[in-house]
């Protein structure tokens with residue numbers, strides 16, 4: 597990258613620039629890790645594409661704790677395993693606490709801690725970028741729950757904050773990417789999406805550990821998260837005024853006990869790939 601008054605600077609590009617983008621400016625910033633970052637401000641020539649009136653590819657996504665995302669097309673993506681990164685961060689923090697505050701060693705270690713933080717954040721964001729790209733590019737309409745996500749209440753404080761923050765980031769990414777790709781993004785009221793039966797609408801109480809939706813009223817059974825995703829899609833379609841999903845729950849239900857795609861595969865391949 598050529599910077600005025602500085603000259604050529606070697607950079608690592610985190611993602612490709614769109615072909616039609618024009619660089620309008622660059623912000624160079626030093627992070628607490630001591631690393632330098634350059635953010636490019638781009639301008640693309642076209643307004644975002646029109647959203648289609650006729651919807652052929654629609655999807656409802658349920659975000660959860662055991663599986664990161666389960667969608668109405670039967671894809672379930674497992675939670676991203678960040679335990680190694682977390683462990684490294686905690687170790688660095690422990691080492692920092694043993695150093696004399698303000699000493700050179702302490703200052704070096706402080707940078708290490710900041711770097712570990714950044715590693716963790718980058719890995720999570722990378723995963724969320726790839727997952728949200730997949731949905732925004734492959735569908736005309738993406739329906740999700742508004743972030744008052746139900747499962748949050750059932751989690752202990754720390755993991756609740758963590759999950760809540762990641763979900764918020766995911767939904768924000770999904771929203772602007774859908775906008776960019778010309779897809780509808782609909783956030784629906786989350787109340788009752790897990791309890792309601794996708795086939796008949798009757799609500800049944802289900803604690804978090806019950807992974808199967810089995811309806812006492814109509815006998816319909818499906819994977820718990822799939823059932824929720826279907827309800828989310830129905831609400832999403834109602835909200836944009838296009839009626840019902842093309843297929844009934846019974847035709848498309850994800851059976852219980854379906855194994856999920858490891859999140860690592862999303863990170864490695866950049867898509868959820870069904871094969």
Ligand SMILES: [Zn+2]
Nearest residue numbers: 793796811814
């Ligand atoms: Zn039912």
